[in-house]
Amino acid sequence: MLAIGIDIGGTKIVGGIVDEQGNMIRSVERATEAEKGKAYLLENLERLTEELLAETSADAIGIGSAGRIDVHEGTVYYATPNLPDWTGVRLKQHMVDRFGIPTAVDNDVNAAGIGEMWLGAGKRYSSVVCLTLGTGVAAAVFVNREIVRGHHWSAGEIGHMILYPKGKRCNCGQWGCMEQYCSGTALFKTYNEICGKHAVSSGKQFFALLQSGDGIARQVLDAFTDDLAIAMVSLCNIYDPEVFIIGGGLIETQSYWWDAMLEKIGRYANEAVRRPVVLPARFKNQAGLLGAAKLAFDELTKQ
Numbered sequence: 001m002l003a004i005g006i007d008i009g010g011t012k013i014v015g016g017i018v019d020e021q022g023n024m025i026r027s028v029e030r031a032t033e034a035e036k037g038k039a040y041l042l043e044n045l046e047r048l049t050e051e052l053l054a055e056t057s058a059d060a061i062g063i064g065s066a067g068r069i070d071v072h073e074g075t076v077y078y079a080t081p082n083l084p085d086w087t088g089v090r091l092k093q094h095m096v097d098r099f100g101i102p103t104a105v106d107n108d109v110n111a112a113g114i115g116e117m118w119l120g121a122g123k124r125y126s127s128v129v130c131l132t133l134g135t136g137v138a139a140a141v142f143v144n145r146e147i148v149r150g151h152h153w154s155a156g157e158i159g160h161m162i163l164y165p166k167g168k169r170c171n172c173g174q175w176g177c178m179e180q181y182c183s184g185t186a187l188f189k190t191y192n193e194i195c196g197k198h199a200v201s202s203g204k205q206f207f208a209l210l211q212s213g214d215g216i217a218r219q220v221l222d223a224f225t226d227d228l229a230i231a232m233v234s235l236c237n238i239y240d241p242e243v244f245i246i247g248g249g250l251i252e253t254q255s256y257w258w259d260a261m262l263e264k265i266g267r268y269a270n271e272a273v274r275r276p277v278v279l280p281a282r283f284k285n286q287a288g289l290l291g292a293a294k295l296a297f298d299e300l301t302k303q
């Protein structure tokens with residue numbers, strides 16, 4: 001059997017045809033261009049699916065989309081303005097009507113987590129917190145290999161766990177969210193705040209400064225590993241995971257912060273919190289697509 005896995009990201013949509021062992025038969029991608037609106041995005045999604053189906057048929061479709069997803073209905077429960085008008089979209093029904101193939105939909109970060117649990121770093125574990133550190137901070141939490149979804153499809157929004165009650169304003173409306181301290185964006189923004197000027201505009205530039213021995217960059221990274229370790233200790237107390245899997249753009253720079261993070265978890269955790277295993281994600285960009293394909297196979301077993 002073959003499934004189509006599709007990952008709708010902010011900048012591109014990637015899709016692939018995947019077999020039951022997770023081998024990618026074929027993959028395609030298109031620019032998301034979300035700013036063009038809902039109708040355009042749906043059309044974009046259809047074109048990508050048509051392209052994939054042009055040479056091979058598939059038994060099911062799985063989609064990982066940004067936003068909070070009602071996985072029973074396959075609808076978008078809530079999406080931020082990054083995907084304009086996406087809230088309320090009946091994604092599953094739309095694809096079933098168009099292609100006549102069973103379709104499953106989930107959140108993109110959940111799909112990436114499912115990809116890691118299926119074929120990646122989480123393969124052998126049952127209780128796992130997958131953390132994605134990139135432009136923002138996102139997560140998927142698994143207990144006994146089941147994803148924790150929450151009553152409003154909003155569980156695992158770890159990036160919006162408050163670390164500093166009177167801290168920095170977050171784009172979610174709260175103050176002091178973890179995302180404002182532990183993301184790639186946070187690193188260069190904090191650096192600029194301390195310098196009092198717009199010195200760097202990307203994580204890449206920030207790490208170049210760190211590499212060159214810049215004292216302020218060192219200070220910012222120290223605060224980052226502190227905050228990350230503190231957040232992970234809290235997550236240990238809440239979920240008691242067997243393992244953390246860390247992915248996202250920041251994992252490319254893990255040599256700068258990994259050891260400090262581990263050392264600080266040990267320093268801040270009480271004795272009852274056993275030191276968790278922390279692993280880097282196996283897949284860089286394909287976890288979401290593979291996880292979406294897994295959702296599609298799972299949908300078939302339900303039918």
Ligand SMILES: [Zn+2]
Binds near residue numbers: 160170
């Ligand atoms: Zn927030």
